[in-house]
Amino acid sequence: MATFKIGKVVLGSLFKKPATRMYPVVAREWQDRTRGHVEIDVTSCITCGICQRKCPANAITVSRDTRTWEIQRMQCVQCGACVDNCPKKCLTMKPEYTAPGGEKVIDTFNIPEAPKPAAPAAPAADGDAAAPAAGGGLKCDTDSCVFCGLCARNCPCSAITVNRDEKQWTVDKSACVQCGLCVEKCPKKCLVIE
Amino acid sequence: MGKRTIIPFGPQHPVLPEPIHLDLVLEDEVVVDVIPSIGYIHRGLEKLVEKKEYTEMVYVIERICGICSFGHGWGASASIEGAMGIEVPERAEYLRTIWHELSRIHSHLLWLGLLADGFGFESLFMHCWRIREHVLDLFEKTTGGRVIFSVCKVGGVRKDIDAATLKEISDTLNALKPEIKKLTDVFLEDASVKNRTVGVGVLTKEDAIELGAVGPVARGSGVYQDIRLTGNGAYHELGFEPMIEEAGDCYARTKVRIRELFQSIELITKAVELIPEGPIDVPVKGNVDGEFVLRLEQPRGEAYYYAKGAGTKFLERMRVRTPTNQNIPSLVKMLKGCDLADVPILVLTIDPCISCTER
Structure with a gap:
């Protein structure tokens, strides 16, 4: 008697709370x-x-x-x-x-203007995540750079190229958005955004 | 031979959630030929691979369809992972399997509701969808979305499910079992429902194989075919066996889906017990350079994904072949010789998804 079964389900719903919500009176x-x-x-x-x-x-x-x-x-x-x-x-x-x-x-x-760093020549040594100033550019101190390539791997814009064999570090300034991720990731802290 | 009449069916029709057009050639009340035509909902999503990075393309591909969206996200991610040679952590595979089976439950409940609506059983339709809401709530709690989940990504999944929520999923589904049974008994035992489904639209096993039927349509005709048997995700550890019915009529296809509903609950319960701890994703580096083909068992049947990269951040080609595309020839075969009044039910029993078909 499957018809009776659905009958029980249907009649049962008469005495239950509605399955739907009285939107928008009742908030989601x-x-x-x-x-x-x-x-x-x-x-x-x-x-x-x-x-x-x-x-x-x-x-x-x-x-x-x-x-x-x-x-x-x-x-x-x-x-x-x-x-x-x-x-x-x-x-x-x-x-x-x-x-x-x-x-x-x-x-x-x-978006408010990012505050200019107090001393642009001495950026935060601990790779501070503060928003870098607009303008200027990303620079690498190749004397302390170990050419590990972490900056290139973490760059969201693929703007950095590191050639370990020839000890070359280059940045495509048109692609760089100065997000500062490379500065944060750099193990030798040799990158700065000026 | 009586006079032939052509009746247009669709693209707008009460039983069709999505637009497909069938020209039904009738002799009296009997359909003698069918000419299907599609093209009302083509969006050209595959072409977008040229403009969207492969990591973001997953979110585009999963929007092919609102019902099997998780499967499409999984298919797109897994085909790209295959092309890149990425090994996904085991926990991510289990999570994907759990979400995929939840998708199957909500898809089959939706379909049962549509079928009930198709033969005019409105209260049954409403109750099927009432239960489906519980599954959608589980989705919202675990993924953040009710229909489009955006949890699959290349390299794994974006969100983890904690042990308490996993248990809640399994408990909720097991608690829903008796309620689902009350409704599915109506489909399987009610005389008025059986009058509309038993012996209607028989597709023989030979025809199903010859016409390339997939999913519950093939399994309803006795074809032992289910891509889950190939062991995607965590299926190889869950002891999966496909549900097969021999009759090949509408009743058999309904029964296959109903049995799969309960099977999916069992699979999720087992996956929740077996899910290992560990990471849910691996870092993805570099671009896709290579090609890969992947098959996945969607709620509607076998879906096929092809990804090809050319060493850039954009894929060169992404191809998705969906189950409804495969089942339309079987539908045409089933419709020939049926009564005009049975056409809506027959169209529904292949669970048509035209958005999937046209992409």
Whole structure:
């Protein structure tokens, strides 16, 4: 009597709480891991643009000239590629979804100018993760460099080339975004961003 | 011979969640020929490999389909890993297997609901989807997404599941078993449901093999075929055996999927017991230079992934062949000779996913 079985299930639901929620009166409970929207900590962003390049949905636009970070909320697919690849870890994924609406939301954030280092000639010796100043460039003190290649392997933009045999260290300045990852990873602390 | 009439079926039709068009050639009420046509939802995702780095391409490939999205993410990652010669940690393989089987449960529950909707059993449809919500909640808790998970990456998985949550997954599924059984009994025993499925759309074993049927369609016709037997992920350690039914009709295909539902719960319970400790990913360096072919058993059947790199950060070619693509010839064969009223049920029993087919 399978018909009776479904009858019991159906009649049983009359006396149970509804399986659905009275949205939007009853708020949705978010899980800790829910990928809802991307948030940015503007104080540590260095406008390197890696998030823009990695975004599969082309939802992020970073402008170094106007120092803005822009995200098209309706275009973002919440994959988290930007969060994973951000060298300064200034992007985070938060649980709440963007509110539904008739218009495509674009959020623009202004990135404050990075503070100029107090003494540019003497950068932090411990590989400080402070945002490097815009302008200038990445330099290597080849006297103390051991040409280990860690900087090249960790460079998110493949801007550094290290030739161990010929003891050569080169940086493609057009590709370098001065994220400072190489400076942090360098075991001999021979890299500086000026 | 009666007068022939052509009835267009789709691309918009109540039983079709996605657009496919069938021209049904009828003699009286009997279908004598079928001309399928696709092309309503092509997005050209494979072409994007030329613009998206291979690490990010995984997130594009998994968006081929909203139901087997985990499998597509796994297939894309594993084919790239194969081309690069990367060995994935064992824990990551187990986690992938657990998520993949959860996908199968939610896919089959969704399909059962659609089938119930197809023959007009609305309350059964609603209850199947009510249970599916519990599985989606487990997905959200462990991956952060309900439909698109983005947990697979080249080199492993992005998120771990702690022991307490693994136990919760296994406990929740085992607690759902009696509820699922109450509903599946209706599909298997209710006389009015059986009238719509038993003996309808028979696909013989020979036809299934000849037409290259895959997944539950092939297994419902008695073909011993399941890519999980080849031991992807952790299947080789879980003692997997495919579910086979011999009749080849709609009822057999439904029964295969129902048996697979319970089997998936068993596989997850076993995987939770056996999952080893350890890392969940390995660092990935360099670019893809080589090619690799991988087959994976999606909820709908065998999917095929081909990745080819050319030494740059972009792949040269990514090819995905999905199960529905393979099952359309079998569908055409099944439809010939059936009644017009059975067409919606028959179209549903191959579990068509047109987004997958057209990519």
